Amino acid sequence: MAQMSYLDAVRTALAQEMRRDPAVWAVGEDLGRGGVFGQYRGLVEEFGPARICDAPISEAAILGVAVGAAMLGTRPVVEMRFADFALCAMDELVNQAAKARFMFGGQARVPIVVREPIGMWRSSAAQHSQSLEAWYAHVPGLIVACPATPADAAGLLRTAIRSDDPVVFMEHKNLWGLEGEMPDDPDHCIKFGAARRVRAGRDVTIVSWSAQVHVCAAAAETLAAEGIAAEVIDLRTLWPWDRAAVFASVGRTGRLLVAHEAVAVGGFGAEVAATVAEQRAAALRAPVRRLGAPRALIGYAPPVEDAVRVTAPMIAAAARAMVAGQ
């Protein structure tokens, strides 16, 4: 185990995968200078500009090129810079990458990893802050990963690169500097659809993913001081998502709260809440609840940005009310 930042963990994992498989290459803007956040720093020196490939600011081409290159047997890791910019390549991702295998009757495989940094970070405002993970979970053919820790980011990135189907890999910008334990094994892969129990508890299950997991953990700490034992589950991947882990936890606690940074309306929390309500109604001692951002835009000024944040006190208050039967 080494102590490593989230950024260094994914950088290390990508380098390991590129050493392991010569078909893996990365493509995106400014990668030769380390990428916009430094997550590709040093890679062009080791792998050269053909495999750490600088791209024009041309999102449809970056993603479309990756689709075509994947169909011929290479394994592109596609950098979209900000999740918001991937919207310029929605046809390539949703109509092409996600559908090629099916609509060509299994003749095509599109093993691409589409890296989309998400989330609110340094007052980046409305077009550089979104968390659109639910969009991709809605699209058959895609896998959606939203790692919360350095080890998970590395382990899920390895699995994503080795996947023969397209993976949307959403790193939270606010997590780049987060330090954590990183397993030394370069083959440490984390299975898609396997949740991580962040904290055990008997009173209420709090489900989350990505950076919001840490906010939920902080809320659980507050609750613990009040004698409420919250179990925090990090889904790690939204498609597939670990229904069994959530069902088992709700079976123990009888209460489900889902919290995420993304807009609540149509968010993936709604899917988790609805599934539990439909399939585990008998286990529930309280109505399910979800917390997400208001259906509002993300503003620049800190007070405006903060107005759409789901905070630890909000999560604690919701859990407290559920346990109190309110």
Added chain:
Amino acid sequence: MERPHAAAGVPAGRNLDLGRLRAHHRLMLRIRALEETALRGLAEKQVFGAIHPSIGQEAVAAGVVAQLLRDDILLSTHRGHGHTLAKGASAGAMLMELLGRAGGVCGGKGGSMHIADFGVGMLGANGVVAANIVIAAGAAHAIRLQGGARIVCCLFGDGAINRGPFLEGLNWAAAFRLPVLFVCEDNGFAATTRAAALTAGPGASARARALGVPAEEVDGNDVLAVEAAAAALIAAVRGGGGPRLLHARTYRLTGHTAADAAAYRPADEVAAARARDPIALAAAWLAEAGVPEAEIAADRAAAAAEMAAAYDAACAAPFPDAAAAFRDVQDIGSPAEMPF
């Protein structure tokens, strides 16, 4: 519309390779017969979805695609039956696909708009205009990474040059000097709108040249002219010269889809275009060169018979089972693994 070639026989100054012209003519007849069979299937309710016939545009498929090598990669459009057949796909498997049968080239899951045969390097028609231009650049990028002498040929219509992927794909191919032949198969109509009415500037070739991509224009109804132009461009692409664009002007003799009567076109315009039917032009040159009419008629009959037999076989073939809806979606998190 004047009929210089038909009136004058084989254009002067050409070294007519009668065997090649005969082969082009046969291929064009097969494409025409395939399209007419698809329309018959629609009329007989054996074809279910939209069909975008390439009737009248066969010289582009024959003149460009038939020159590609088996290892070369082809990407096409929603009007892609002819290209696919020219690349070497089986007419039987294509008709099964159009009829939604399990034995179709995509197992009956793609239909006309997603017809593909990876076995012959045909990476798919595409239901989204211009989408394949960037995918083609990517296929060429993979060839660059992997090494080898293969090239990519990407066909698209006149409507595609107004979408972003045209700019992005050509820019990419030029910036990386990739082995791609882009072919704008210009049939004059973007769906049901006259393309010239809403396309600024002089068109595909000028746009390509502005990006540093050398471009040629050709009479897309003259299979020999198309072949000659494409041969030069393919040689340049294969020689490492980077991408090229061929702008082939042709005419769509049918509507946008089989359901479109194309009443927005004046009758005399269509009549003039019919008089320059690429197959009729080629047949006239063959006759001029001494090929007996009976042989030409026999080629026509053979193409029709081939497609009729393939159609009958497709009609008799089974549909895919419903479970095919859940195959080849994704390995992990598949509909079977995670049912709603």
